[in-house]
Amino acid sequence: MNFPILSFITFFPLLGAVCIFAIQGKKTDYIKNSKNVAIFASVLNFVLSLYLWFNFDNTHSGFQFVEEYEWLKGFINFKFGIDGISIIFILLTTFIAPICIFSGINSISFRIKEFLILILLMETLMIGVFCSLDLVIFYLFFEGGLIPMFLLIGIWGGEKRVYSAFKFFLFTLLGSVLMLVAIITIFILTGTTDVEQLLNLKIPENYQYFLWLAFFSSFAIKMPMWPFHTWLPDAHVEAPTAGSVILAAILLKMGGYGFIRFSIGLFPNASEYFAVLIYVLSVIAIIYTSLVALMQDDMKKLIAYSSVAHMGFVTIGIFTMTKQGVEGALIQMLSHGIISAGLFLCVGVLYDRKHSRLISSYSGVVNFMPKYSLFFMILTLGAIGLPGTSGFVGEFLVLVGAFKISKFIAIWSSTGIILAAGYMLWLYKRVVFGSILNSNLKNIKDLNIFENYYLLALVAVTLFFGFYPDPLFQTFNLSVDNLILQYEMR
Numbered sequence: 001m002n003f004p005i006l007s008f009i010t011f012f013p014l015l016g017a018v019c020i021f022a023i024q025g026k027k028t029d030y031i032k033n034s035k036n037v038a039i040f041a042s043v044l045n046f047v048l049s050l051y052l053w054f055n056f057d058n059t060h061s062g063f064q065f066v067e068e069y070e071w072l073k074g075f076i077n078f079k080f081g082i083d084g085i086s087i088i089f090i091l092l093t094t095f096i097a098p099i100c101i102f103s104g105i106n107s108i109s110f111r112i113k114e115f116l117i118l119i120l121l122m123e124t125l126m127i128g129v130f131c132s133l134d135l136v137i138f139y140l141f142f143e144g145g146l147i148p149m150f151l152l153i154g155i156w157g158g159e160k161r162v163y164s165a166f167k168f169f170l171f172t173l174l175g176s177v178l179m180l181v182a183i184i185t186i187f188i189l190t191g192t193t194d195v196e197q198l199l200n201l202k203i204p205e206n207y208q209y210f211l212w213l214a215f216f217s218s219f220a221i222k223m224p225m226w227p228f229h230t231w232l233p234d235a236h237v238e239a240p241t242a243g244s245v246i247l248a249a250i251l252l253k254m255g256g257y258g259f260i261r262f263s264i265g266l267f268p269n270a271s272e273y274f275a276v277l278i279y280v281l282s283v284i285a286i287i288y289t290s291l292v293a294l295m296q297d298d299m300k301k302l303i304a305y306s307s308v309a310h311m312g313f314v315t316i317g318i319f320t321m322t323k324q325g326v327e328g329a330l331i332q333m334l335s336h337g338i339i340s341a342g343l344f345l346c347v348g349v350l351y352d353r354k355h356s357r358l359i360s361s362y363s364g365v366v367n368f369m370p371k372y373s374l375f376f377m378i379l380t381l382g383a384i385g386l387p388g389t390s391g392f393v394g395e396f397l398v399l400v401g402a403f404k405i406s407k408f409i410a411i412w413s414s415t416g417i418i419l420a421a422g423y424m425l426w427l428y429k430r431v432v433f434g435s436i437l438n439s440n441l442k443n444i445k446d447l448n449i450f451e452n453y454y455l456l457a458l459v460a461v462t463l464f465f466g467f468y469p470d471p472l473f474q475t476f477n478l479s480v481d482n483l484i485l486q487y488e489m490r
Helices: 005-022 027-054 084-107 112-131 135-144 146-156 161-190 195-200 205-222 231-238 241-266 268-273 275-294 299-320 323-354 370-384 390-405 407-432 439-443 449-467 470-488
Strands: 064-072 076-082
Touching (some): 005 027, 005 064, 005 076, 005 084, 005 112, 027 112, 076 112, 076 195, 084 112, 084 241, 084 449, 112 146, 146 241, 161 195, 161 205, 205 241, 205 268, 231 241, 241 268, 241 299, 241 323, 268 275, 275 299, 299 323, 299 390, 323 370, 370 390, 370 407, 390 407, 390 449
Antiparallel strands (some): 064 076
């Protein structure tokens, strides 16, 4: 295929953002036109990503649809390409982006034009992360996402939005500066930042440990891992619903993707050496943040802490370097992206109606919002990892992979499933069931057409891949095999 489809999918949302920026006229007209352009750009991009998936060769383990253009002669080439691992994250991004736009249209009441521009810009930057085959290009996309997310939190966030926006920005920037130093070091050592070339080169072992820690600082903060997670609950609580969805569904996955693509791929010896550190931090994250989640009265903060716990399963799965563990981590990331997006949207539905995120403000919601309660229930069960949901597939495979490495790690990790059942079912019970304590809830309305369709889409994907995950396995099977083979041949 000669058509640069990866570049088109990456930059088409940016083109949509430029078109929205150029729209002029009466306020009612340019708002309507801005919404139409944003919907068109995001939906079409999702359709194109499906086309990309259908044309992806599952029998080939290397990078496909490779594009390369000279940028800085003798230094950096603009290089795109995907394998079975990166394509699932592109699909996740293009699927979530239209949902964020529909959610924003439904809930944002001011500066809607600027909001839509930032969402489309975020989509471009996030897709670029998963397509990049040059370390410098990856870094530019990886860091570029800080700016629109900073603005989304800082402009449309809650009362403490400025504090949360700066905390998010400074935390993630600090880790990424160290990664930049590591990238410069790699170029000095090897003379290239081309990922394909670097995967076939052996970086000197004595340098691997420093470089691994530098990359770790960035990816661990982005996921985030314990104890680098403190920015996430604040960011989630203050961010608008669409911002929380992007954070949970996509941005956290950049850290996991980075561990797979770079930490394991480029520094295999260091990855083996530091694996025990990863296991310890992950188990602490699973247990500690689950216990903290049990103590929360803010629904967003509870789901944020649950995200940290779920990412603990992901890091354990990745660093087991077993087929089951890595594949489980990939499915867990995809599943968490879908389910957490749905949970934050469920919180957003209630917040739009009653302007409160506190669990204590709600009770007996099922009496007035039966459709909402049904969707919320399925997403809650998915977060627990009930069989028949995508959450079960990912967690089960991760635990199988962990059991092969250490029974101790597998047993302690499995306690997270019990704790997740505790805080998620308790959340659902307090909000949906029980007697009606707040008389103001009697006039609360069930889902509107926008909310109905995007929650239905998320629930449908959760159940589909819960019962039939085979399309995912077929997509990344050979890429995972190749990753493990390269690791074992280090």
